[in-house]
Amino acid sequence: MDIVLDRKELIKYPFLKESQQLARRHVESLEEFLESSPGAVALERAKERVVAALTFKKEFGDENTQSLKPELEIASYALARMLVSCINDRSLIDRLARYEAERASFFLAAEDPEIRRFVALRLQIDPDAVTMPVTGYVELVPHLRDKRWRLVNRDVQRGGVSLEAGEIDELIRERIRAILVDQLPLRVPPGICERFLPVTKEIVALRQQQILEEFGEIKKEAFPPCISALIQAITAGTNLTHMGRFAITSFLHTVGMNVAQIADVFAQAPDFDPDMTMYQVEHISGRGGTEYTPPSCATMRTFGLCTGRDKDCERVSHPLSYYRLRKNIKKKRD
Structure with missing residues (x-):
């Protein structure tokens, strides 16, 4: 039996083709839409989605009772993706993808079995599966941090990975997240990004706070x-590799140093070049349009930058996590 999602169901899964087709039928011209009252409403809702992603808000249940028309709710999803694409901050893109994946997963968990199966199959996952082909499994789990997802910790028989109860739901959520991340950032016309500036400035200010x-x-x-x-x-006076300069600049920027303070760190070098240093620091810090996040411990090891490991390094997987840990330890001691 063919499944047809109604308008209220489509807003739960705005990444589906049917959802996007519904929105397109009501939004022929993006510029005209943004100038209209419905467009303003959808843009405000888009900002709410991004802010919710930033603040890890997971109160999805109230969305069913809102008065926003389905086509505007779905349009807000598209506009939210445009907002983070204009800001072009990888951490913000990742957060929006995780938020939308969590949101869809929340609704799927309480969904009618037939609809749940319909959505999952669109994601190329069988929601009733108790095994998954090794090739598909390996492709899907690289970003799942729990060690239980590592292939060496799984029961593998005849080319299939056995799944425990409830794990298929986690894999569906990860599939949604991966799809959304791969699609971003979008190529948004500069004129549209300029129109979004009042909203994107609010979002950037919130992120900085x-x-x-x-x-x-x-x-x-x-x-x-x-x-x-x-x-x-x-x-x-050591000449750092490109990855070394990138790692230190992105780390210092993320923990709160401004461009001038970071440049002062490089000014300690005997061959300090003010113009070149400022250009590199501003680019990595986001002045060029993309704000970069520091590399993980695994990446630091790959590039030979993981040195002087101590016992606290064994407890974390990212330099920022180490920094938080040591600050918390010092705070407790003080």
């Missing part, structure tokens, strides 16, 4: 050994 609250006052004594080693290398 979050960083301030998350990391607080900069404590150099809490820097991970790899970052401290890079700073020492600069002072000693």
Whole structure:
């Protein structure tokens, strides 16, 4: 039997082809839509989606009772993707993808079995499966952090990976997240990004406030050994690799240093070039349109930048996690 989702069901899964077709029937011209009252409503809802993604809001149940028309709710999903694409911050893109995946997963968990199967099959996953082909499994789980997802920890028989109860739901959610991340950032026309500026500035300000609250006052004594080693290398006159410069700049920017403060770190080098340094620091810090996040511990090891490991390094998988950990330890001691 063919399944046809009604308008109220389509808003739960805005990434489906049917949902997007519904929105397109009501939005022929993006510019005209944004100038209209419905467009303003949809843009405000789009901002709410991005803010919810930033603040990890997971209160999805109330969305069923809202008065927004289905086509505008779906349009807000498209506009939210445009907003994060204009900002072009990879961490923000990742958060929106996770938020939308969590949202869809929330609704799927309580969905009619036939509709749940319909949506899952559109994602190329059998919701009733108890095994998954190794090739599909390996492709799907790289970003799932729990060690139980590693292939060496799974029961593999005849080319299939056995799944425990409830794991298929987690894999469906991960599939949605991966699809959305791969689609972003979108190529949004510069004129549309300019139109979005009042909204994107609000979002960027919120993100910066979050960083301030998350990391607080900069404590150099809490820097991970790899970052401290890079700073020492600069002072000693060592010519850092591109990845070394990228790692230290993106880390210092993320924990709250401004461009001038980061440039001061590089100014300790004997061959300091002010113009070149400012250009590189501004580019990595987001002045060029993309705000980069620091590389993970695994990436640092790959590029030979993981040095001076200590016991706290064993507890984390990212330099930022080390920094948070050491700051919290110092705070408790104080």
